[in-house]
Amino acid sequence: xxxxxxxxxxxxxxxxxxxxxALALAGCxxxxxxxVETPQFSQYYLSMYGPLPNEKFPVPxxxxxxxxxxxxxxxxxxxTGERPGTIVVNTSERHLYLVQEGGQAIRYGVGIGREGFAxxxxxxxxxxxxxxxxxxxxxxxxxxxxxxxxxxxMPPGLTNPLGARxxxxxxxxxxxxxxxxxxxxxxSIGQAVSxxxxxxxxxxxIDLYGRCPVGTPxxxxx
Numbered sequence: 001x002x003x004x005x006x007x008x009x010x011x012x013x014x015x016x017x018x019x020x021x022a023l024a025l026a027g028c029x030x031x032x033x034x035x036v037e038t039p040q041f042s043q044y045y046l047s048m049y050g051p052l053p054n055e056k057f058p059v060p061x062x063x064x065x066x067x068x069x070x071x072x073x074x075x076x077x078x079x080t081g082e083r084p085g086t087i088v089v090n091t092s093e094r095h096l097y098l099v100q101e102g103g104q105a106i107r108y109g110v111g112i113g114r115e116g117f118a119x120x121x122x123x124x125x126x127x128x129x130x131x132x133x134x135x136x137x138x139x140x141x142x143x144x145x146x147x148x149x150x151x152x153x154m155p156p157g158l159t160n161p162l163g164a165r166x167x168x169x170x171x172x173x174x175x176x177x178x179x180x181x182x183x184x185x186x187x188s189i190g191q192a193v194s195x196x197x198x199x200x201x202x203x204x205x206i207d208l209y210g211r212c213p214v215g216t217p218x219x220x221x222x
Contacts, residue, residue, distance in 0.1 A: 096109075110200055111190065125170070128165070130165055135151070
């Protein structure tokens with residue numbers, strides 16, 4: 001009688017086995033969930049793209065999980081062959097290179113003009129501005145009537161389309177109406193979405209702006 005109480009029935013054994021299997025599967029699921037946790041970034045990039053509280057309009061940190069690591073600012077062997085100090089935008093790569101001495105270049109991820117709005121050629125930085133006013137071109141005001149409210153200029157700020165800095169592209173001494181400028185739309189870096197301008201993360205345009213004087217040559221190609 002005692003033995004009968006102590007010995008598990010086939011039904012209870014199977015039930016127990018099912019419970020253990022469920023626990024084991026739960027353990028596997030937990031491990032799988034852990035394996036896809038938020039990526040860990042080095043302190044180097046966390047600092048590079050961290051908050052900028054001393055700007056005129058404090059800039060928040062970039063959510064690096066929303067940025068392709070191939071778009072992070074980095075130093076690479078110069079692939080352009082241009083002389084040091086030249087800005088080269090490779091539209092097919094979605095990269096901007098600032099050529100350095102010694103065969104190196106600083107590479108930045110960029111967003112470029114969508115089909116029909118892209119610009120290519122050789123030019124120069126004709127003007128620079130920190131926290132610029134944005135005035136939509138007349139053609140844009142016709143194409144996008146909602147921008148007409150800023151015909152006299154949109155004040156600077158985090159939501160201003162030019163962002164924290166703008167570098168104005170001039171060709172033969174004339175404003176092309178194209179810019180290198182900042183954006184907080186992290187998702188747009190690496191994409192062809194703009195009205196022709198080359199957009200960089202706020203942190204990257206601030207860095208580039210500080211390295212390039214008026215007169216810096218610019219090459220935009222595919």
